[in-house]
Amino acid sequence: MNGANDSYSGPARTRGYGTEGVKRALEMLSAERKYNEILIWVHQLNVVARKIYEKVGFVVTGTAEWDGSSRNMKMKI
Helix, strand or coil: CCCCCCCCCCCCCCCCHHHHHHHHHHHHHHHHCCCCCCEEEEECCCHHHHHHHHHCCCEEEEEEEECCCEEEEEEEC
């Protein structure tokens, strides 16, 4: 599995578990330390992940091409 080209269609899909997991991870980070920003990189074709990150407040702040074949989006909150 490499992320962008993989898919999961099991019973947990579209139930909000991914969004809830990201929310909880951000809460844990905030409880441990005050951050000015959190940066992540997500493959441009990974629409499901992008939607999750956007739901919890991340916004796209840039793009980059790595290895000549994959475009990645820089997101921050």
